[in-house]
Amino acid sequence: MADILLKNIGKRYKNSDTLSVSNFNLDIKHKEFIVFVGPSGCGKSTTLRMIAGLEEITDGELFIDNKLMNDVAPKNRDIAMVFQNYALYPHMTVYDNMAFGLKIKKTPKAEIDARVKEAAKILGLEDYLKRKPKALSGGQRQRVALGRAMVRNPKVFLMDEPLSNLDAKLRLQMRAEISKLHRRLDTTTIYVTHDQTEAMTMASRIVIMKDGVIQQIGTPKEVYNHP
Ligand code: ADP
Numbered sequence: 001m002a003d004i005l006l007k008n009i010g011k012r013y014k015n016s017d018t019l020s021v022s023n024f025n026l027d028i029k030h031k032e033f034i035v036f037v038g039p040s041g042c043g044k045s046t047t048l049r050m051i052a053g054l055e056e057i058t059d060g061e062l063f064i065d066n067k068l069m070n071d072v073a074p075k076n077r078d079i080a081m082v083f084q085n086y087a088l089y090p091h092m093t094v095y096d097n098m099a100f101g102l103k104i105k106k107t108p109k110a111e112i113d114a115r116v117k118e119a120a121k122i123l124g125l126e127d128y129l130k131r132k133p134k135a136l137s138g139g140q141r142q143r144v145a146l147g148r149a150m151v152r153n154p155k156v157f158l159m160d161e162p163l164s165n166l167d168a169k170l171r172l173q174m175r176a177e178i179s180k181l182h183r184r185l186d187t188t189t190i191y192v193t194h195d196q197t198e199a200m201t202m203a204s205r206i207v208i209m210k211d212g213v214i215q216q217i218g219t220p221k222e223v224y225n226h227p
């Protein structure tokens with residue numbers, strides 16, 4: 001279960017005198033796949049990072065399952081985030097990269113092992129568990145990043161341009177894999193992209209942003225008149 005409510009959310013960075021995000025209102029239901037789309041600098045990442053707790057919310061309220069989250073630490077938010085640059089630990093194997101967050105939480109070894117192997121199976125990484133990230137392709141690295149997020153069994157998945165570093169063919173393939181993963185897991189997903197085609201094909205609802213505000217919210221059909 002994860003319903004997410006953003007109520008009049010705003011962000012003013014400390015060193016800035018303008019609002020990077022303002023009056024952001026959005027009611028997200030469990031299992032939705034929300035895509036934030038808009039040009040570079042419109043506030044997509046900032047909004048995502050506020051939901052993750054990586055950036056302070058300077059205005060408004062964030063609720064997850066009716067609980068006010070503004071002051072809840074990232075590690076207590078039950079959220080996993082996947083980044084554009086994968087953010088893998090270069091000196092660790094694929095296995096250890098995927099296991100790391102669970103180890104920190106002192107999850108029993110047998111359970112870590114089961115969860116990592118299950119994720120590896122789903123993501124087609126079973127044969128790569130002993131490799132280091134530098135011995136993987138871009139698509140495989142992004143699968144490891146997805147696996148690392150997945151093993152935490154998060155209620156919410158946040159993805160910030162996860163496919164931007166991949167070539168066109170792989171982007172297409174990973175797009176389908178992420179959609180499939182979302183359907184399979186019991187999560188709510190918020191996905192940031194500047195790619196309209198990604199938004200159209202993946203979203204249950206699209207949020208179009210410009211200059212820190214929402215311009216439009218709707219299904220792909222409503223937003224792009226796409227059948
Ligand atoms: P997007 O993800 O849509 O490209 P961002 O959320 O990264 O947009 O940025 C929104 C606005 O906030 C931009 O004007 C950007 O320059 C500004 N911004 C982002 N991060 C910071 C920061 N750490 N300090 C000050 N301004 C920032």
Ligand code: ADP
Binds near residue numbers: 052075100101105149
């Ligand atoms: P951990 O691997 O235990 O999460 P980190 O030092 O990598 O530890 O992360 C610092 C904080 O950011 C932690 O509170 C953690 O819960 C949170 N965090 C780490 N990875 C992610 C992620 N992929 N998505 C969201 N939050 C994360």
